[in-house]
Amino acid sequence: MELADRVESLTPSTTLAITSKAKALKEDGHDVIGLGAGEPDFNTPEYILDAAKNAMDQGLTKYTPSGGLPELKDAIIDKFKRDQSLVFNRNEIIVTIGAKHALFTLFQVLLNRGDEVIVPVPYWVSYPEQIKLAEGQPVYVKGSEDNNFKITPEQLEESITDQTKAIIINSPSNPTGVLYTKDELEALGEIAIKHNLWIVSDEIYEKLIYGNDNHQSIAEISEELKNHTIIINGVSKSHSMTGWRIGYAAGNETIIKAMTNLASHSTSNPTSISQHAAIAAYTNSEEEIERMKEAFEERLNKLYDWMMEIPNLSCVKPQGAFYLFPNVSKIVNQSPFDSVDEWVKQLLEEEKVAIVPGSGFGSEDNVRLSYATSLDQLEEAAKRIKKFVEKYS
Ligand code: PLP
Numbered sequence: 001m002e003l004a005d006r007v008e009s010l011t012p013s014t015t016l017a018i019t020s021k022a023k024a025l026k027e028d029g030h031d032v033i034g035l036g037a038g039e040p041d042f043n044t045p046e047y048i049l050d051a052a053k054n055a056m057d058q059g060l061t062k063y064t065p066s067g068g069l070p071e072l073k074d075a076i077i078d079k080f081k082r083d084q085s086l087v088f089n090r091n092e093i094i095v096t097i098g099a100k101h102a103l104f105t106l107f108q109v110l111l112n113r114g115d116e117v118i119v120p121v122p123y124w125v126s127y128p129e130q131i132k133l134a135e136g137q138p139v140y141v142k143g144s145e146d147n148n149f150k151i152t153p154e155q156l157e158e159s160i161t162d163q164t165k166a167i168i169i170n171s172p173s174n175p176t177g178v179l180y181t182k183d184e185l186e187a188l189g190e191i192a193i194k195h196n197l198w199i200v201s202d203e204i205y206e207k208l209i210y211g212n213d214n215h216q217s218i219a220e221i222s223e224e225l226k227n228h229t230i231i232i233n234g235v236s237k238s239h240s241m242t243g244w245r246i247g248y249a250a251g252n253e254t255i256i257k258a259m260t261n262l263a264s265h266s267t268s269n270p271t272s273i274s275q276h277a278a279i280a281a282y283t284n285s286e287e288e289i290e291r292m293k294e295a296f297e298e299r300l301n302k303l304y305d306w307m308m309e310i311p312n313l314s315c316v317k318p319q320g321a322f323y324l325f326p327n328v329s330k331i332v333n334q335s336p337f338d339s340v341d342e343w344v345k346q347l348l349e350e351e352k353v354a355i356v357p358g359s360g361f362g363s364e365d366n367v368r369l370s371y372a373t374s375l376d377q378l379e380e381a382a383k384r385i386k387k388f389v390e391k392y393s
Helices: 014-027 046-057 070-084 098-110 126-133 153-159 182-194 223-228 253-266 272-283 287-308 329-333 340-351 375-391
Strands: 093-096 116-121 137-142 164-170 198-202 229-234 247-250 367-370
Touching: 014 340, 046 272, 070 093, 070 247, 070 272, 093 098, 093 253, 098 126, 098 198, 098 229, 098 247, 098 253, 116 126, 126 137, 137 153, 153 182, 164 182, 182 198, 182 223, 198 223, 223 229, 247 253, 287 375, 329 340, 340 375
Parallel strands: 116 137, 116 164, 164 198, 198 229
Antiparallel strands: 093 247, 229 247
């Protein structure tokens, strides 16, 4: 069947593909450990569930304004003030169906055919596809592993052309977990301002930062940078609410208005019940979020140590999110497998450990392991990976 050109080259999400393969093996009775998923394994906190139940009981089950409930926008505005000293008004916020749809809608309203968007590599799998769906052109800039996968101001400057419209910053990053410092953001921001670029700041992992590091939004650095930035965030990762599908964008009023118009014709509004749940998420104490963060931090430290025991594997230690992104190129080069993709497939076949090949993130030498699962499972997974490496070395 002939489909529209725009979907012909669309590649399915590698992350979701590996997760469903692992699920199928599990359903066939195999003892599979899934480290592919990009979602917290905790239940959504009780007070959020209660808010959703209350919303249903009160009949709050109808259409809402396309850009989101005013009460939720206010809760988001308060959150910005509390966490980042950023001041927004309701016209500068749109609530969307997850952060993913905030990004999708943003690219739709921002890009004309051929407009370029700078995408630091490794990147979250959906950025390139979303840019292409908006007829834009992703321009890949590789953050070297020696520089903790971060791009430099020189690299940014070199990659800008007359067609460049925007740059994506995702800190902490999926898949690497690394954070840009304030100085690094300031240097990149200066160039973005000089060339009049939009900065798309994907801050979905803002609440998952470990050790002594803190989150820094590029929009906090100066009023001028704030005016150039659209912040993307949501409750999926921070509040273990991936299935509720609530995200948002904050920034320039004209852009937000256009996104809201587009949403009014495509989605109408995010689910009313989920919006009430998100209000509870942002207006209650963050104690439970802290507890989840502490659990993630313990897992990170342990899994990192276990993985570092594997010969020929190197790994930049992440500062946030819930992924490790080790380099396995030496291991694969010494094995009978032709590529990291093949190695990952065989690992799943033989040892029943599901991880995601780095190729989906633009990094052929790496693999992504999510530590959004129990410590016991992580320890067993590390053992199995080590056994697999030793078998083929
Ligand atoms: N941005 C990044 C970097 C992500 O990793 C994800 C989810 O995996 C999203 C955005 C989308 O999150 P949501 O569940 O809110 O759509």
